[in-house]
Amino acid sequence: MCAHKIAVGVLGATGMVGQRYIYLLKDHPWFEVTYVAASPRSAGKKYREAVESRWLIGSDVPAGVADLVVQDANDAKLALGACKFVFSALEMDKDAIKALEAAYAAEGIPVVSNASANRWTDDVPMLIPEINPHHLSVIAEQKKHRGWDKGFIAVKPNCSLQSYMMPIFALQQAGYPVKRMIVTTLQATSGAGYPGVPSFDMIDNIVPYIGGEEEKTEREVLKILGTVKDGKIENAAGPLVAAHCNRVPVIDGHTACVSLEFDLPENKKPSLEEIERVWTAFTALPQELALPSAPVQPIIVRHEPNRPQPRRDRENDKGMAVTIGRLRTCPVFDIRFVALSHNTKRGAALGGILNAELLKAKGFFDAL
């Protein structure tokens, strides 16, 4: 253990997102994995044995983690003294995750979560660090009214909306608010975890239904763009989003085809050139703070008629940049475009790590 690094745990370390955490944290400048936990099925095994037949990353299990013994994630007390905070990448019943994340926080162990269980808890920030870092202010109230001393919970939103949230936020910030949007997502199979959707359902096919995904894609936008009032997050009134979420035979990288209408009179609507200028110039707090996992340029605009593509664009800037193409006018709404983001990096593990970097930079781990 490097003396200058913070010891971290990963709950759900054996799963699709958990494995990404293990891999992405292996050379992290601030954090070091010292604790891994999963279901009772994996508990008691060395990490490399627990993932032996299902390690999904094209590289060996990092040496520093391979021999850690997997603990039962259901017992928060086991993490005491073994790590300072945890990333939660658990896939279980929502109420069980909610209770478990609260149990870690009550033990004084902050939880940076990927799970959806606490996304609608109104004193829990749902962060995209480029958009709503000010939502961190609700953590003080969260700790106060739950009686937690050092522990707290912060979450990240669903992977389906990562590709278009920064673009619509950048437009809103530049004075071009969005009134209505229709979004059709083409979501990678890795978004369903491991083993996920059976290969027989996925090869040579598209599945036009992902349970609960359209509701999350439509609602989470409003909390992310919400304001803080009396220690809680109050949802924004708009934009109104209609989503069609589809599972497609792509391994990583969620694509979204978006049509949107501005909440502006005709003569105030931005031109395509102005929209591209806003997107290309967009930077925010993570870039200002030079957080290790922050992309240098969060939104990349491509002009080729056949981009973005998952295989060619998902890894842009560590898998943390959003890539946009096919920006053009829309005969029904105002504009349309195609946006792409890496679902297990920006949309899951590296997005969670960026949240933790923001929390550290803002002093939330100082007392640990």
Ligand code: NAP
């Ligand atoms: P996954 O591959 O199914 O992994 C689930 C993890 O949870 C495994 O480590 C598993 O341990 C553990 N687990 C399952 N049941 C448990 C129990 N009863 N007690 C303790 N641990 C248990 O799922 P995933 O895709 O990594 O997703 C993890 C979380 O991230 C989910 O909440 C998901 O909604 C969210 N998320 C996923 C993505 C994505 O792109 N995949 C994107 C954003 C958010 P065992 O291996 O021992 O069974």
